[in-house]
Amino acid sequence: MRITVVGGGVIGLSAAWRLGTAGHAVTVLDPAPGSGASWVAGGMLAPVTEAWPGEEELLDLGLAAVARWPAFAAEIGAAAGMPSGLREEGTVVVATGVGDRAELDALAAHLAGLGREVERLTGRELRRLEPALGPEVRGGLSVPGDLAVDNRELLGALRVGAERAGVAFAAGAAVAVQDDGTRVTGVRCASGSIRSDAVVVAAGAHSAALHPVLDGLVRPVKGEILRLAARPGAFPAPSRTVRALVDGRPVYAVPRDGGGLVVGATQYEAGFDTDVTVAGVRDLLRDAERVLPGIAEYALVESVAGLRPGTPDNRPLIGRAGPEGLVVATGHGRNGMLLAPLTADAVLALVEGGDGPAAADPARFADARR
Ligand code: GLY
Numbered sequence: 472m473r474i475t476v477v478g479g480g481v482i483g484l485s486a487a488w489r490l491g492t493a494g495h496a497v498t499v500l501d502p503a504p505g506s507g508a509s510w511v512a513g514g515m516l517a518p519v520t521e522a523w524p525g526e527e528e529l530l531d532l533g534l535a536a537v538a539r540w541p542a543f544a545a546e547i548g549a550a551a552g553m554p555s556g557l558r559e560e561g562t563v564v565v566a567t568g569v570g571d572r573a574e575l576d577a578l579a580a581h582l583a584g585l586g587r588e589v590e591r592l593t594g595r596e597l598r599r600l601e602p603a604l605g606p607e608v609r610g611g612l613s614v615p616g617d618l619a620v621d622n623r624e625l626l627g628a629l630r631v632g633a634e635r636a637g638v639a640f641a642a643g644a645a646v647a648v649q650d651d652g653t654r655v656t657g658v659r660c661a662s663g664s665i666r667s668d669a670v671v672v673a674a675g676a677h678s679a680a681l682h683p684v685l686d687g688l689v690r691p692v693k694g695e696i697l698r699l700a701a702r703p704g705a706f707p708a709p710s711r712t713v714r715a716l717v718d719g720r721p722v723y724a725v726p727r728d729g730g731g732l733v734v735g736a737t738q739y740e741a742g743f744d745t746d747v748t749v750a751g752v753r754d755l756l757r758d759a760e761r762v763l764p765g766i767a768e769y770a771l772v773e774s775v776a777g778l779r780p781g782t783p784d785n786r787p788l789i790g791r792a793g794p795e796g797l798v799v800a801t802g803h804g805r806n807g808m809l810l811a812p813l814t815a816d817a818v819l820a821l822v823e824g825g826d827g828p829a830a831a832d833p834a835r836f837a838d839a840r841r
Contacts, residue, residue, distance in 0.1 A: 472496065474822060475658045475667040477645045477681060479504025481512075481622070481807050482800050483673035484629035485815035488547070490671075491636030493819055498639045498665060500658060505626040508675050509807060511696055511777030513725045513735045514556070514625075516540055516809045517617040519589065520564050520714050524581050528830040529786050533806060535828075536813040540618060543812035547625070550632035556621030558726065562712040565597055565604060565611035565762060571716035572610050579612055589614050601709040605764040608715075619712050619725050620808055641665065648672065648682040654795035669796040669822050676743070676778035678801040684793035688836055689802050691743050691778035694736040695751040697759075698773035699766055701730030706765025708732050715762040722758040724766075732766065734759045745776045779804050789817050789831035798822055799833055 472495050476487045479501030491497045515521070518533025544557035566572040582589050590613040597611050598604050634640075643660035648670050650656055657666040672678050676691035701708055708730050714723045725733045737751045752774055760766055782788060782802035787810060792799050798821045800814050817827035 472668040472822065473666065474498070474669045474671060475500055475665050476671040476673055477501075477648070477658060478672070478674035478678070478801075479640070480507050480509035480673065480675050481626065481629070481811045482675070482803060482814050483671070484626065484633055485811040486671055486673055486800055486818040487638045488550070488629055488633040488636055489815040489819045490822065491633055491638040492550070495822070497637070498641050499633070500641045500643055500645050500660060500665065502642055502644045504640060505630060508777035508779055509622060509626055511694070511775050512622040512808055513696060513723060513733045514620045514622040514808055515562070515617065515712055515723065515725055516619055517562055517614075517712070517714075518806075518809060519582060519587060519614050520562050520617050521805055522578070522582065526785055527585065529806070530585070532786070532813065532828060532830055533809055536810045537616065537618060539812040539816075540620075544620070547628050547632050550635060551628040553628050553631065554624055555628040556624030558619045558621070560619075560711045560726070561613065561615035562617035562619075562714060563592070563597060563601060563611055563613050564714045565608045566716050567607045567609060567761060568718055570719060574716055574719075575610065575612060601711060601713065603706055603709045603763050603765055604713070605762060607761050617712065621727055622808060625808070645674065645681060648797060650794035650797070652794070655797050667796075669798060671798045671800055671818055671822070673800045675780040675801060675807070678780060678799070682793055682797065684797070684833075685788070685799060685801070688782060688788060688833070689780045690740070692781040692804065693739045693741045693744060693776055694779055695747050695755065695774065695776045696733055696735035697752065697755055697771060699732045699734060699769040700772050701769055705768035709763065713762060715758070717758040717761050720754065720758055722755060722762065724759055724763060732769070734766075743778065745778065747774045747776050751776075779807070783836070787814070787831045788833040789814055789821075790827045790833045791821055792833040
């Protein structure tokens with residue numbers, strides 16, 4: 472089939488690579504592949520430590536996805552002939568004040584109620600694991616199954632893997648998915664149209680504008696991150712992802728090879744604004760330094776904002792929608808990196824007439840829309 476994948480972020484590239492490997496004629500349409508939210512991402516593959524009470528279906532999707540990650544990373548690495556960035560050191564979640572510890576207790580109890588025991592650790596035990604943690608850390612959890620990926624290494628490997636699988640890249644900006652009232656016919660972009668038998672909408676926060684069936688279902692949720700680099704003589708960065716609550720505010724630090732740290736992330740409902748604000752940088756640095764005091768000696772090498780694609784119920788939209796031949800793979804919110812392997816497999820199944828994950832089926836919004 473001639474398939475156009477609209478969007479060259481982690482979801483679009485993973486799906487395109489899977490579809491190309493399966494023998495389809497795939498074109499990725501994106502003015503700058505790999506440059507949006509996927510480029511900004513911290514790269515946590517963290518279904519357990521991103522879990523919220525009431526979002527059990529998302530937790531199940533995330534657990535299924537994280538289980539696929541080691542094989543997915545190995546497959547991309549082999550296809551591209553380069554590392555794909557997986558880090559398997561795990562995650563610690565730490566608390567500072569009394570209120571923060573009570574919140575972690577509630578998270579641990581919630582997870583235990585779901586049959587997912589996590590290990591409770593004192594501040595001293597946490598510092599034995601990660602000496603970079605400072606004296607304000609009073610307790611926390613160890614979650615070895617929550618992993619991380621170097622998002623930029625992954626995007627590079629996916630691009631090469633996709634090209635090697637025969638995927639073509641077109642640099643236009645998509646304007647709308649076209650259909651004849653029954654089935655899709657192609658994608659209209661600034662410079663013309665690309666005729667297609669199937670279209671995969673994987674345009675992240677920009678997806679809603681591409682077809683009326685997605686109208687109002689995906690919105691941008693802004694997040695700012697900072698990239699830090701250990702300078703000679705500075706205290707070494709942690710080897711695990713550190714997630715923290717500091718006086719009720721969440722902050723995380725995700726290690727990169729070579730002493731780098733990605734510190735994130737703010738969360739705002741601010742439309743398509745991607746400015747990095749003074750207050751965002753101040754809050755992230757202040758909170759991260761209380762947990763990891765050694766970062767005061769690090770270089771601040773980058774600050775950047777991205778737009779998570781949010782949905783009304785925080786679950787992604789992965790499934791057929793609207794005219795025949797239209798598959799959507801968007802709305803991954805805080806979990807795009809995590810859900811990429813599961814989404815890529817689902818897109819291949821959906822394009823070939825099979826099913827996607829029921830919990831992510833866009834049809835759940837159809838009644839409300841009628
Ligand atoms: N998953 C991390 C974030 O969205 O900030």
